[in-house]
Amino acid sequence: xxxxxxxxxxxxxxxxxxxxxxxxxxxxxxxxxxxxxxxxxxxxxxxxxxxxxxxxxxxxxxxxxxxxxxxxxxxxxxxxxxxxxxxxxxxxxxxxxxxxxxxxxxxxxxxxxxxxxxxxxxxxxxxxxxxxxxxxxxxxxxxxxxxxxxxxxxxxxxxxxxxxxxxxxxxxxxxxxxxxxxxxxxxxxxxxxxxxxxxxxxxxxxxxxxxxxxxx
Amino acid sequence: xxxxxxxxxxxxxxxxxxxxxxxxxxxxxxxxxxxxxxxxxxxxxxxxxxxxxxxxxxxxxxxxxxxxxxxxxxxxxxxxxxxxxxxxxxxxxxxxxxxxxxxxxxxxxxxxxxxxxxxxxxxxxxxxxxxxxxxxxxxxxxxxxxxxxxxxxxxxxxxxxxxxxxxxxxxxxxxxxxxxxxxxxxxxxxxxxxxxxxxxxxxxxxxxxxxxxxxx
Numbered sequence: 420x421x422x423x424x425x426x427x428x429x430x431x432x433x434x435x436x437x438x439x440x441x442x443x444x445x446x447x448x449x450x451x452x453x454x455x456x457x458x459x460x461x462x463x464x465x466x467x468x469x470x471x472x473x474x475x476x477x478x479x480x481x482x483x484x485x486x487x488x489x490x491x492x493x494x495x496x497x498x499x500x501x502x503x504x505x506x507x508x509x510x511x512x513x514x515x516x517x518x519x520x521x522x523x524x525x526x527x528x529x530x531x532x533x534x535x536x537x538x539x540x541x542x543x544x545x546x547x548x549x550x551x552x553x554x555x556x557x558x559x560x561x562x563x564x565x566x567x568x569x570x571x572x573x574x575x576x577x578x579x580x581x582x583x584x585x586x587x588x589x590x591x592x593x594x595x596x597x598x599x600x601x602x603x604x605x606x607x608x609x610x611x612x613x614x615x616x617x618x619x620x621x622x623x624x625x626x627x628x629x630x631x632x633x634x635x
Numbered sequence: 636x637x638x639x640x641x642x643x644x645x646x647x648x649x650x651x652x653x654x655x656x657x658x659x660x661x662x663x664x665x666x667x668x669x670x671x672x673x674x675x676x677x678x679x680x681x682x683x684x685x686x687x688x689x690x691x692x693x694x695x696x697x698x699x700x701x702x703x704x705x706x707x708x709x710x711x712x713x714x715x716x717x718x719x720x721x722x723x724x725x726x727x728x729x730x731x732x733x734x735x736x737x738x739x740x741x742x743x744x745x746x747x748x749x750x751x752x753x754x755x756x757x758x759x760x761x762x763x764x765x766x767x768x769x770x771x772x773x774x775x776x777x778x779x780x781x782x783x784x785x786x787x788x789x790x791x792x793x794x795x796x797x798x799x800x801x802x803x804x805x806x807x808x809x810x811x812x813x814x815x816x817x818x819x820x821x822x823x824x825x826x827x828x829x830x831x832x833x834x835x836x837x838x839x840x841x842x843x844x845x846x847x848x849x850x851x
Contacts, residue, residue: 430703432710456703460710462678485699485722485749486771487646487672494648494676506701508724508750533701534724535751555702 420603422634425626426450426479428588428610434461434468440614445473447623448613450606452479453500463498470499477501483531485509488517496524504529504553507536511547518548529553529586541581551605552578556589567595572602579603593622593629600633636819638850641842642666642695644804644826650677650684656830661689663839664829666822668695669716679714686715693717699747701725704733712740720745720769723752727763734764745769745802757797767821768794772805783811788818795819809838809845816849 425448429437437457445451451473453465458480469478480500484491488505495503505517505528517528529551530544541552554575556567567590578585579602587599588608596607609626616622641664645653653673661667667689669681674696685694696716700707704721711719721733721744733744745767746760757768770791772783783806794801795818803815804824812823825842832838 430706432706455701456706456710458675458678459698459707460679462674462680463676464678482675483699483701485671490646490648490672491675494672506722506724508722510750534726 420634423599423604423630424449424477424586424606425623425630426452426477426586426588426606426608427613427623428452428454428481428608429465429614430454430456430610432456432460434465437465438468438472440619441469441473443620444613444623445476447620448476448627450477450479450502450608452481452608454610455481455483458482463494466495466498466500479504479529481531484513484517486513488513488515489520492517492526492528493520493524496521496526500526502527502529502551504531505549506530507532507540507544507552508534511543514544514549515547522548527551531555538577538581541578541583545581545583551584551586553586553588553608554578555587566590567598572598575599575604576602593625596626596629597633604634636850639815639820639846640665640693640802640822641839641846642668642693642802642804642822642824643829643839644668644670644697644824645681645830646670646672646826648672648676650681653681654684654688656835657685657689659836660829660839661692663836663843664692666693666695666718666824668697668824670826671697671699674698679710682711682714682716695720695745697747700729700733702729704729704731705736708733708742708744709736709740712737712742716742718743718745718767720747721765722746723748723756723760723768724750727759730760730765731763738764743767747771754793754797757794757799761797761799767800767802769802769804769824770794771803782806783814788814791815791820792818809841812842812845813849820850 431437479502480495481504484505531553584605586606647653695718696711697720700721747769800821802822
């Protein structure tokens, strides 16, 4: 089983705030994600800047595409994104065009699981050529008291059994990592719990060590 | 019955392309919408610029929010948006925070109807304080052969009967306007069919005339 990647989600309002985090975090982890908030606040410039500064990292543009799949995926990849997110409830035509536009530029799409979706639909995504999904706990839902538990793990496991590469996100903390033991997670996506700590680089190393413990 | 507004959707990759359209269109219509593509390509700057240039127009930021409702709605309204879009499949907590953040800044949220949703959920949106919905035909679905018909009108009518202010969008053409006769449409949202014509100002006047014919 491959070792899961560690990914920082940059949900900042400005590029300089995001760079304050990546300056110390990028060398310590694998994937730099330009969060939806940062994308919408700063546009393609953030993608360009992260691509330029961090040639060794995978760059994710969390566009959460719901329409105009070809145009948006193309724009993100043209600016340097490796992976781009598309919402599960986007039309199949949107997903297909996004997959095509990303692939043409050497990129990959990730389906973000939000709201209602079914495993029957997930089969369809595979047929469209989508290989990656992101299992997501809503920030606002977590703020309202939700947490990670066996039901989440079961769903994630079922998705990996379908041969999806599954990344997980939403209020992940260091002690949650071990709950995924035995599941081939693609990437652990951590936001404020990595960025808003006294020593983000040390925190990233702690996450990497925890991952190495459970995926030796 | 109030006369529906006319709204241009700016689905451009650059601010200058968008301005090429608004330079002639903004004085001829009511609402200037910064499309998701333009938001994601240029960030908050497009909102600021449109607010500055067109103080008489309603400015819409089509963010299609699915999470971080308070942060995103706040960001858009702080930069000058009057209306901001939130996806129907966002968590209720996300919608509620967006409504609160927008209202605090004198703005309003619009629920974008995409994928699966139910009228039972729509009742919940009203309880959350959402007054506006956008009935949307996906661009990619339309490209794949869909069109406007009686089933669409019935759904729109049902939403207006629930006292939602309903805007409609997705491949609207001049000859489709009359199909909505008798329904209190909030805003007709037109993109390329307004922008990519020989004389966009004349085209906007033609839409306004058509609206005036059926909502005298």
